[in-house]
Amino acid sequence: MVRRAPSVVPWWSRWWVRVLAVYAASRVLTTILLLILAGVQGANPWTAAHPSYFDFASIWDGRWYNIVSIAGYPSTLPTLDGHVTENAWAFMPVYPGVVNALQFVTGMSWPVAAVLLSVAFGAGAALLFYRLLVRVKLSPSTSLFAVVLFCVSPVSPLFQLAYAESMYIFLLTAALLLLVERRYAWLFPVVLVMAFTRPSGLAFALALAFHVVYRWVVRRRDAFPVRDRVLSVSLAVFSGFAGLAWPAIAGLVTGDLTAYTDSELAWRAPYIGYTHLVPFASWFQGADWWFTFMLQLPAWLGIVTLLVVVALFVVAQFTPAVRRLGVDLRFWVAAYSVYLLAVFFPSRARSGC
Structure with missing residues (x-):
């Protein structure tokens, strides 16, 4: 042969x-x-x-x-x-x-x-x-x-x-x-x-939390050993603290607890003035700015458009094409989307946070 x-x-x-x-x-x-x-x-x-x-x-x-x-x-x-x-x-x-x-x-x-x-x-x-x-x-x-x-x-x-x-x-x-x-x-x-490269720790911590909960729910058909449980939960907590570390360092060095968020918010001041960071308000503020100032359209139309876009995005996450990515990548997309909705300001320039 x-x-x-x-x-x-x-x-x-x-x-x-x-x-x-x-x-x-x-x-x-x-x-x-x-x-x-x-x-x-x-x-x-x-x-x-x-x-x-x-x-x-x-x-x-x-x-x-x-x-x-x-x-x-x-x-x-x-x-x-x-x-x-x-x-x-x-x-x-x-x-x-x-x-x-x-x-x-x-x-x-x-x-x-x-x-x-x-x-x-x-x-x-x-x-x-x-x-x-x-x-x-x-x-x-x-x-x-x-x-x-x-x-x-x-x-x-x-x-x-x-x-x-x-x-x-x-x-x-x-x-x-x-x-x-x-x-x-x-x-x-x-x-x-x-x-410490880009703001991400809190979003990744949320994705890890989704991951841990999912692995716990499906543990009967997909083993979730004690070692994995300890490491994954510890990692989620660690990621959360890592996400808070830079704002904490900025606060300690400057003596201003909101030094980091105030610095980030300075980039959106030319659009909406100086404001405090209110979670999940930024996109509504952005929609108001884009539709009333840039497009000269009613503010309510911007809010409706935003809600429709968010709804379509959520529906898209359950389509067959997106589901092929697997649960972990979809958890990250979901977690980062929540993070963006919480802190990101959609403008033509640097949006911060």
């Missing part, structure tokens, strides 16, 4: 090569778009008119991260007429810290180091996103198509800006993959770093 040699898979057909090829092609497209925008960018507080690519890619929030990397955080909150104004406390420390480390090793300037770091984390996020979808039993072709959408979505240029989003999405995707695989112990450091 003649044995056949095992077939060798060509390197260009390996899953990671295809994912990286999609990511690279999408970066060409988004780079062209950003260069076009940079070409028409006028003079602003961050750059002169028509800035270079790296200067354009590191303005706005990128400059705030740069400020954090150079000067850290103020011990006294800046105010105007008694109200806290925009300041560095709204930007978490992990991303600028890693950029600083890259600068130290390579000698790169801030804009170059920050942008290249974001590009690298974006590539890592695309790879993990594909593995996550395959892990929840989507076909390789469907998973690759999802990667294409992931890489060319309207917000995908963020993968090559000096923003923390690339790093955060990389960490989030890693966390979701570990959650699906029930590797709770490995999640502790990921959750901690993630919570």
Whole structure:
């Protein structure tokens, strides 16, 4: 009997090569778009008119991260007429810290180091996103198509800006993959770093709470060992404390218990004035602003539109296509949606929290 040699898979057909090829092609497209925008960018507080690519890619929030990397955080909150104004406390420390480390090793300037770091984390996020979808039993072709959408979505240029989003999405995707695989112990450091990269700890804690309750309910057909119970519950509590840690640090350093939320709210003040953070009020305030100020339409129409959109979103979570993602990814979508409804303000600029 003649044995056949095992077939060798060509390197260009390996899953990671295809994912990286999609990511690279999408970066060409988004780079062209950003260069076009940079070409028409006028003079602003961050750059002169028509800035270079790296200067354009590191303005706005990128400059705030740069400020954090150079000067850290103020011990006294800046105010105007008694109200806290925009300041560095709204930007978490992990991303600028890693950029600083890259600068130290390579000698790169801030804009170059920050942008290249974001590009690298974006590539890592695309790879993990594909593995996550395959892990929840989507076909390789469907998973690759999802990667294409992931890489060319309207917000995908963020993968090559000096923003923390690339790093955060990389960490989030890693966390979701570990959650699906029930590797709770490995999640502790990921959750901690993630919570100091972008606001996420409270939302992930809620997703973990959903996960724990579900595993308890179905424990007769899907074993829920004592070790998993202890680790998963501990992880949910840990994630909640991690989500509260940065606001607590801001309060301790500045002596103002609401330093972090007041700093975040400063970005929405140009739209609705200075307000306190009232959970679940932001979207109604945003709907009122968009419909009355921007569209010149009755305020009640904005409220009705918002409620209809939320209802349609909830219904969509139970459609067959979404159910194929599995319970854990749907728990995250539900938890993060609740978090966004609680604190996010939908505006044309940075919305905070």
